[in-house]
Amino acid sequence: MTINCKGELIDLSSPKIMGILNITPNSFFDGGKYKTDNAFLSHAEQMIKDGADFIDVGAYSSKPSAEFVSEQEEIERIVPIIELLQREFPKTHLSIDTFRAGVARATVEAGASIINDIAAGHLDSEMLPTVGELQVPYIMMHMRxxxxTMQSMTQYTDLVKEMNIYFSERxxxxxxxxxxxxxxxxxFGFAKTLEQNYELMSKMELFSSFELPILVGISRxxxxxxxFDITPQEALNGTxxxxxxxxxxxxxxxRVHDVKEAVQTREIIKQLSI
Incomplete structure (x- = not known):
């Protein structure tokens, strides 16, 4: 199982680690922590040293209480960072966390390799045509x-069955x-209650029927x-x-905030299959 990132075939038969680089001021875990070019570069460099295969860059927080950011502002936030990362780490593939076609186009033109869309094209009718034109890998997420509004839309008759229908259509x-x-x-965490998230994790192997790669983002x-009634900062062990x-x-x-720990987790799992 492979994906083509700018002409390089990435073999996903060995799981990959995607490090999160939030350039938003209000992300739920690390919002506002990185405010300068040097801070972004330093954090990205550490994730790469720790073993990140991809860096996922986001300029618009998807948490329920996040304020609106215009498409132009999102582009102005993210494109300079993409250009900076590409200049400093040209061999690292960058994923862009956006649901907007205009942002997808601008960032791929700036050097990004993957589009990561929380809405699977539902929030911008131009997203799928744009990604098809750009010919980059596309991560489509399940969300209502x-x-x-997503946290008011958690009523399911059969969660996994309805998600399978959703993915089949998308x-x-x-x-x-x-x-x-x-x-x-x-x-995980999008239009799902705490209990539904654990039901989903317990049945996740059922999505293998699509014969497509699966990304999991449960970090903190x-x-x-x-x-556990703790803070995101205390949630590394559970992650x-x-x-x-x-x-x-x-x-x-x-998809993780803590790359080193995720790489160690992967390596231990690999040892179990030797």
Whole structure:
């Protein structure tokens, strides 16, 4: 199982680690922590040294209480950082966390390799045609509504069955636009209650029927810290436990804040299969 990143075939038969680089001032875990070019570069460099295979860059927080950011402001925030990272780390593949086609186009033209869309094209009708034209891998996530409304849309008759229907429709639509490399993201924490997140994790292997790579992003999320009544800063241990389970259930990419710990988790899982 491979994806084509700017002409390089990335083999996902060995799971990959995607480090998170938030350039938003209000992300739930590290918002505002990195404010200068040097800070962004230093953090990216550390993640690369720790073993990140991809860096996922986001300029618009998707947490429920995040304020609106215009498309132009999102582009102005993120494109200079993409250009900076490409200049300093040209061999590192950059993923862009956006649901806007205009941002996708601007960042790929600046050197990004992957588009990571929380809305699977639902929030911008031009996203799928744009990604098809750009011919980059596309991560499509399961979500209902938008970041402001998703937590009021958690009523399911059969969570996994309805998610399978959702992905079947979105994959078919993506194929219409000649999107070749598709990655599925179950969307932990998006339009799902705490209990539904754990149900989803327990049944995650059921998505293997699509024969597509699966990305899991549970790093320091509320399904961990609300369970124990702790803060996101205290949720690394729970993150590692869930990343371990995700790998055992077939995850191909882990999207994480803590790269070193995720790499160690992956290596231990590899030893179990030797």
């Amino acid at each position: 509504g938008n970041p402001q 994959v078919a639509k993506a194929r219409e636009y000649k999107i070749n490399d598709i990655v599925l993201d179950p969307g 999320k509320s399904m961990i810290y609300k369970l 590692t436990v869930l990343n371990t389970i995700a790998l055992q259930k077939g995850a191909h990419i882990l």
